[in-house]
Amino acid sequence: MRSLALLICFVVEWTQCVWAREQIVYPQLLEAxxxxxxxxxxxxxxxxxxxxxxxxxxGHEVIVDVMDxxxxxxxxxxxxxxxxxxxxxxxxxxxxxxxxxxxxxxxKGILNTSHSIQPENKLRQSGGGRVxxxxxxxxxxxxxxxxxxxxxxxxxxxEERSWPYANGITLPVSIVVDTVQRxxxxxxxxxxxxxxxxxxxxxxxxxxxPEVNVKLMLREVKILEKENEDDWAKVAMGxxxxxxxxxxxxxxxAAAGDPLTMGAAIVLxxxxxxxxxxxxxxxxxxxxxxxxxxxxxxxxxxxDVPGTFSGVKTLCHELGHSLGLLHDGESTLxxxxxxxxxxxxxxxxxxxxxxxxxxxxxxxRFSDCAASQIKWFLETYGGHCQIYTESLxxxxxxxxxxxxxxxxxxxxxxxxxxxxxxxxxxxxxxxxCRFYCCTPPVLGVFYTYTxxxxxxxxRCDAKGKKECWHGVCRExxxxxxxxxxx
Numbered sequence: 001m002r003s004l005a006l007l008i009c010f011v012v013e014w015t016q017c018v019w020a021r022e023q024i025v026y027p028q029l030l031e032a033x034x035x036x037x038x039x040x041x042x043x044x045x046x047x048x049x050x051x052x053x054x055x056x057x058x059g060h061e062v063i064v065d066v067m068d069x070x071x072x073x074x075x076x077x078x079x080x081x082x083x084x085x086x087x088x089x090x091x092x093x094x095x096x097x098x099x100x101x102x103x104x105x106x107x108k109g110i111l112n113t114s115h116s117i118q119p120e121n122k123l124r125q126s127g128g129g130r131v132x133x134x135x136x137x138x139x140x141x142x143x144x145x146x147x148x149x150x151x152x153x154x155x156x157x158x159e160e161r162s163w164p165y166a167n168g169i170t171l172p173v174s175i176v177v178d179t180v181q182r183x184x185x186x187x188x189x190x191x192x193x194x195x196x197x198x199x200x201x202x203x204x205x206x207x208x209x210p211e212v213n214v215k216l217m218l219r220e221v222k223i224l225e226k227e228n229e230d231d232w233a234k235v236a237m238g239x240x241x242x243x244x245x246x247x248x249x250x251x252x253x254a255a256a257g258d259p260l261t262m263g264a265a266i267v268l269x270x271x272x273x274x275x276x277x278x279x280x281x282x283x284x285x286x287x288x289x290x291x292x293x294x295x296x297x298x299x300x301x302x303x304d305v306p307g308t309f310s311g312v313k314t315l316c317h318e319l320g321h322s323l324g325l326l327h328d329g330e331s332t333l334x335x336x337x338x339x340x341x342x343x344x345x346x347x348x349x350x351x352x353x354x355x356x357x358x359x360x361x362x363x364x365r366f367s368d369c370a371a372s373q374i375k376w377f378l379e380t381y382g383g384h385c386q387i388y389t390e391s392l393x394x395x396x397x398x399x400x401x402x403x404x405x406x407x408x409x410x411x412x413x414x415x416x417x418x419x420x421x422x423x424x425x426x427x428x429x430x431x432x433c434r435f436y437c438c439t440p441p442v443l444g445v446f447y448t449y450t451x452x453x454x455x456x457x458x459r460c461d462a463k464g465k466k467e468c469w470h471g472v473c474r475e476x477x478x479x480x481x482x483x484x485x486x
Contacts, residue, residue, distance in 0.1 A: 022137070024120070026130035027107050029100070040087055040098065042107070044117070044135075050094060052087035056215075057200040059172075063220035065260065066188045072228075074259070082196050088204060093364065095200040097193055101450045104131040109197045109309075113364040114138055116309050121420075139310045141285060168212075169378060171293060172219035172388055173199065173319075174264035176250075178233055178241070180272035182223050184306030187419040192221050195270065198304070201312045202319065205352065205364070211371045212378075214323065222260055233269060241271045243287035243301040244279035250299040265294045265388040266322050268315065272306040285314045291324040291336065291377055294385040298322065313364070316352050320366065324377030327355025328367050339376055345369040410435055410458065418450070433460055433468035 023045075030041045030049065038054035058079035065074040088095050096109040096117070108118045120132040175195050185191040199218050206214050224232055232253065234245035246269055254261035261267050276283045288300035300318040304311025324339070326332075329347035332339045342353065350359035351367040378385075410426035414437035418424045423440040427449070435458075436449040454460060454468035466473050 023135045025133050028130050029105050052089055055086040055088045055200045057218050058083045059217055065222035067225050093204045095197050102448045110201050139308050170215045170217050171265035173216050173266045174220040174260050176222045176269040178224050178271045179229055181270055181306050188223055189416040195221050202315050205316050208365050209370050212374045241273040241275045242278050243275045244277045246301050247299050266298050268300040271303050275303050286318040288318040288321040290321045293322040324373050325353050328353045340372040342369040433473050
């Protein structure tokens with residue numbers, strides 16, 4: 001660890017670094033003594049190196065709700081397909097999805113509070129065999145008033161009581177992706193990866209609130225199609241989104257017993273459209289109910305310019321409302337006795353919970369008023385959250401035995417992982433539980449490939465009597481149970 005610590009001491013302070021608005025770089029992974037099994041060291045450019053650790057935005061499973069041809073499928077899958085490639089750096093608020101290929105390392109995500117990185121479409125390489133990436137400045141949103149509704153009193157779902165662990169909680173969040181946001185990604189898989197990067201970036205900001213330990217866990221991602229979008233979102237004239245009516249629609253889905261809303265402490269619709277709130281008549285970046293996480297009105301709407309990660313602060317703002325945060329400078333709500341309010345933090349200091357129409361260049365953290373408000377929320381309404389935290393993740397429609405390899409073929413997997421490569425195919429059958437996504441052969445002989453570890457449940461021997469489980473080729477679990485009965 002000493003060698004790693006010395007190496008980190010020489011890492012450039014990225015928060016003081018001035019990147020060009022756009023810049024081409026060729027990242028590479030470095031080896032260093034002391035690196036743990038869940039750590040990486042990545043060199044972005046000749047002057048910038050970043051130590052990384054595994055992200056924890058996922059539980060063991062994530063539910064995906066997507067269209068498969070003409071049929072909508074909702075299923076629980078092992079989150080390993082993203083979890084093992086998602087890394088973060090808390091200090092710089094970086095979240096990176098890392099994929100090692102025969103072309104070199106491919107990186108996408110958020111480098112720091114101001115810049116993102118994506119591989120170039122043509123994947124051109126340097127002389128050293130590294131993949132070209134483009135660093136872009138994340139657009140600074142002109143912060144418009146993120147309005148919120150105060151919900152009418154409703155009968156509590158569970159008995160209102162104080163929660164004994166007021167300083168720590170993990171809350172499952174379900175994300176609904178609208179069609180404009182989805183269209184910016186090449187595939188459903190890429191869209192899910194994008195949501196994971198954004199939500200991990202949100203988590204890194206909540207982690208900085210002192211004296212509280214609030215963590216969000218991505219439970220489900222639902223990707224809308226044009227055929228069902230009207231059930232979840234209100235698209236108005238000019239292809240804008242009415243955030244107020246959209247909140248009403250989310251409530252209607254919950255009232256109808258939709259499983260996505262039942263298993264989540266917070267439900268957020270992520271849109272790529274411009275938004276306005278018909279409840280106030282103003283254009284907004286998002287809208288949500290204040291202090292209703294885990295309760296009846298646990299809904300939020302947030303806008304992101306597709307592909308830019310610009311909506312991270314908007315999601316922080318709206319999810320902050322859900323956890324009881326008022327706009328900085330606002331006084332206590334009359335109906336919420338004991339709420340500490342946020343008057344001690346002037347709105348002229350533009351932190352994440354700024355509620356002015358023009359907040360200027362926002363600070364990338366919550367103000368000092370956030371901790372007391374979240375602590376009050378957990379002490380007052382934490383009892384409602386127990387139904388979501390006692391069993392994480394509360395999967396309602398699991399696959400048979402929950403083995404991802406039982407629901408997807410290797411070639412399908414390769415097509416999802418490499419949507420830009422036509423004719424990609426899978427080479428399988430190895431007893432070491434590795435398989436290869438291969439490009440079409442050139443001149444009938446030469447091809448490139450990317451190596452993956454087989455998903456749990458894939459068959460791995462010629463006789464078809466063994467399956468992969470945690471990377472090991474072994475007898476079917478069902479067969480073992482039969483033998484035990486005998």
